[in-house]
Amino acid sequence: MARRRSRARERELTTLLARGTDDHYLDPLLYDFEYGDQTADVEWYCALVDARVPDRVELGGSGTVLELGAGSGRVTIPLARGGHRIIALDRMEPMLEHLALKVRRLEQADYPIEGEIEALVADMTAIPLADDSVSLVVAPFNCLMHLYTWQELLACFCEVARVLEPGGTFACDVLMPDLEWLQWDPNERHAVTPFEHPRTGRKMIYSTNHEYDHDTQVCHIRIYYDSAKGGRLRPRTTPDHVVHLAHRQIFPEELRMLVGVAGLKLESHTGDFLNLSLNEDIEAQALIARKPVRE
Numbered sequence: 001m002a003r004r005r006s007r008a009r010e011r012e013l014t015t016l017l018a019r020g021t022d023d024h025y026l027d028p029l030l031y032d033f034e035y036g037d038q039t040a041d042v043e044w045y046c047a048l049v050d051a052r053v054p055d056r057v058e059l060g061g062s063g064t065v066l067e068l069g070a071g072s073g074r075v076t077i078p079l080a081r082g083g084h085r086i087i088a089l090d091r092m093e094p095m096l097e098h099l100a101l102k103v104r105r106l107e108q109a110d111y112p113i114e115g116e117i118e119a120l121v122a123d124m125t126a127i128p129l130a131d132d133s134v135s136l137v138v139a140p141f142n143c144l145m146h147l148y149t150w151q152e153l154l155a156c157f158c159e160v161a162r163v164l165e166p167g168g169t170f171a172c173d174v175l176m177p178d179l180e181w182l183q184w185d186p187n188e189r190h191a192v193t194p195f196e197h198p199r200t201g202r203k204m205i206y207s208t209n210h211e212y213d214h215d216t217q218v219c220h221i222r223i224y225y226d227s228a229k230g231g232r233l234r235p236r237t238t239p240d241h242v243v244h245l246a247h248r249q250i251f252p253e254e255l256r257m258l259v260g261v262a263g264l265k266l267e268s269h270t271g272d273f274l275n276l277s278l279n280e281d282i283e284a285q286a287l288i289a290r291k292p293v294r295e
């Protein structure tokens with residue numbers, strides 16, 4: 001018979017999940033430095049929103065786009081540049097504050113966005129918006145992987161179905177679980193990369209490792225930031241700073257089941273924002289669904 005987890009292990013996992021939800025989003029400048037040059041997903045979301053929400057703000061349109069896990073606006077700002085009204089929902093205030101700062105800087109540089117952005121501090125499992133009130137919902141760049149139980153995931157999908165207007169679109173992307181990568185040695189350091197911290201200017205070394213919990217389907221990733229003082233280019237045994245990132249692995253059939261149980265209709269489910277079929281070579285699952293129109 002399978003052994004039950006000890007209380008101590010349960011407590012440790014609870015702490016890891018809490019840190020794995022917050023840690024990575026406490027330093028938005030570093031976040032932007034690490035992910036700012038990703039463009040394939042941004043282009044995919046912008047093309048989808050342009051095609052499905054034609055009524056732009058400057059034309060007096062009322063079509064509103066809700067972005068779940070908007071963070072520091074990597075996708076939000078390009079969406080708003082297309083002239084759309086975006087509600088940027090996130091539970092982490094530092095990320096949304098950084099988004100607001102970036103919008104102010106664009107205005108000061110005389111390069112304002114054409115649409116509108118409204119920041120909303122909230123949890124995506126309890127969306128504080130009225131039924132049928134938005135035209136399109138997007139959940140970019142793995143934000144759904146921060147919902148760790150099936151109950152949290154289902155609550156979010158049901159909320160999406162509730163706030164979408166009939167005929168409205170939902171689009172999201174999550175990583176394709178990489179079964180080989182998940183089993184890597186949790187004690188080795190990978191992706192070792194020297195870099196200069198964007199805020200402090202300090203020379204540092206980035207590295208990661210991870211541990212997959214088969215029971216909960218959560219991968220606990222540790223991101224190490226070591227000082228590269230003295231030209232040292234190897235991670236230290238005792239790191240200067242460790243950031244936890246917990247990612248719930250969501251398998252394709254599970255994602256499609258959530259769509260169906262929430263009452264949405266699957267439209268497409270493909271790989272890497274290139275319409276690729278879902279196989280072991282792709283990195284991201286990109287999904288589009290619709291809320292059925294009432295008869």
Ligand SMILES: C[S@@+](CC[C@H](N)C(=O)[O-])C[C@H]1O[C@@H](n2cnc3c(N)ncnc32)[C@H](O)[C@@H]1O
Binds near residue numbers: 074
């Ligand atoms: C990987 S980041 C994505 C940020 C941004 N969309 C991007 O593409 O760069 C995930 C975001 O989801 C947010 N998040 C995680 N769990 C959340 C929840 N339950 N409700 C709302 N936001 C959440 C995090 O704070 C973080 O900003």
